[in-house]
Amino acid sequence: MSDSPALDKSLDLLLQKLPDLTGKVLLVADENWSQAHWSAIKNSTKCQLMLISNRFDIAVGGKTAGIDSRFNDFDFSDLAQHSFDAILFRVSKERANSHYVINQAAQLLQPGAELWLSGEKKDGIKTYTKQACKRFSDSTNATKHGICYLASIKLHHAESSPLDDKDYTQIRPIKAQHYSKAKYLSKPGIFGWDKIDRGSAFLIDHLPEFLARYQTAPKSLLDLGCGYGYLSCEASQYGFAHISGTDNNAAALIAAENNFSQLLSIDYQVIAANVGDQLDQRFDTILCNPPFHQGFTLDDDLGVRFLQASKRLLATTGKALFVVNTFIPLEHKAKQHFRQVDVLANNGSFKLVALNQ
Secondary structure: OOOOOOOOHHHHHHHHOOOOOOOOEEEEEEEHOOOHHHHHHHOOOOEEEEEEEOEEEHHHHHHHHOOOOEEOOOOOOOOOOEEEEEEEEEEOOOHHHHHHHHHHHHEEEEEEEEEEEEHHHOOOHHHHHHHHHHHOOOOOOOEEEEEEEEEEEEOOOOOOOOOOOOOOOOOOOOOOOOOOOOOOOOOOOOOOOOOOOHHHHHHOOOOOHHHHHOOOOOEEEEEOOOOOOOOHHHHHHHHHOOEEEOOHHHHHHHHHHHOOOOOOOOOEEEEEOOOOOOOOEEEEEEEEOOOOOOOOOOOHHHHHHHHHHHHHHHEEEEEEEEEEEEEOOOOHHHHHOEEEEEEEEOOOOEEEEEEEE
């Protein structure tokens, strides 16, 4: 499975074990699996594979390769308990996600079956291995392979207390509401799930200035990568007749649907899509706080895809407004796709990049 240098090294390490596994095997996949080669994965094993992913593109990729694939917010509720011979999980960036999957694995594995974990030291893989061992009544250590670690934890008795997964499945009000009077709902599994993003709040502060650029007031809005729906709901006060929110993350879609139904009094839709790939209508306005977090460089495919999607989905006279960290040169790359590009505002941490068709 090491034919692609872009593949996460910890995931590569985990998948190298797949050809040796037999029986019913569950792959639990988050964004760490985004570069996985699903046809190669399917062809590498004779076992009965099932894939559950909280990422729309990953679930689609697995299904296209002929794997039994499900897109949901790691919802294992319809799976029979103690029915799997192995579960493979490359630990997540968020502790709540990893704790939740380990807790669920204790219910899904047959006695004597194994949970395979991989990750780097900075991901907390050693701690997760110790916690899983306690939960499974096992005793083992993660083995080091370069900068990555691999562990196989055998289920003996799941008698200890579950790990703290922050009530992963429960949607609840966010704590940091100071950027809005609205009461937003969110849940673990969404980036920055328990706060209002400062970049998004900055965009909303300058939204009237951006909308003043239109000769005719825009009526349709696309929130591209909507998260739990903050941009959409805040923008709804500016006269839009329709709002669409789209995201690749199952948890975000659940929260957005809840917030839209609670806070929007206009026509709306919430759509699972990877950078808007399931949409074909065009919009007067696109708002976007893309997932360009620290360490992202605009040469990466993701930046180009967000710009290309915006170009495709904007109406002829449409405009888009992106908020990004100041170190990301989005406006320079955007000039290859848009007639007019300028920086609407810059507060030293974030900048707003306005795009005209």
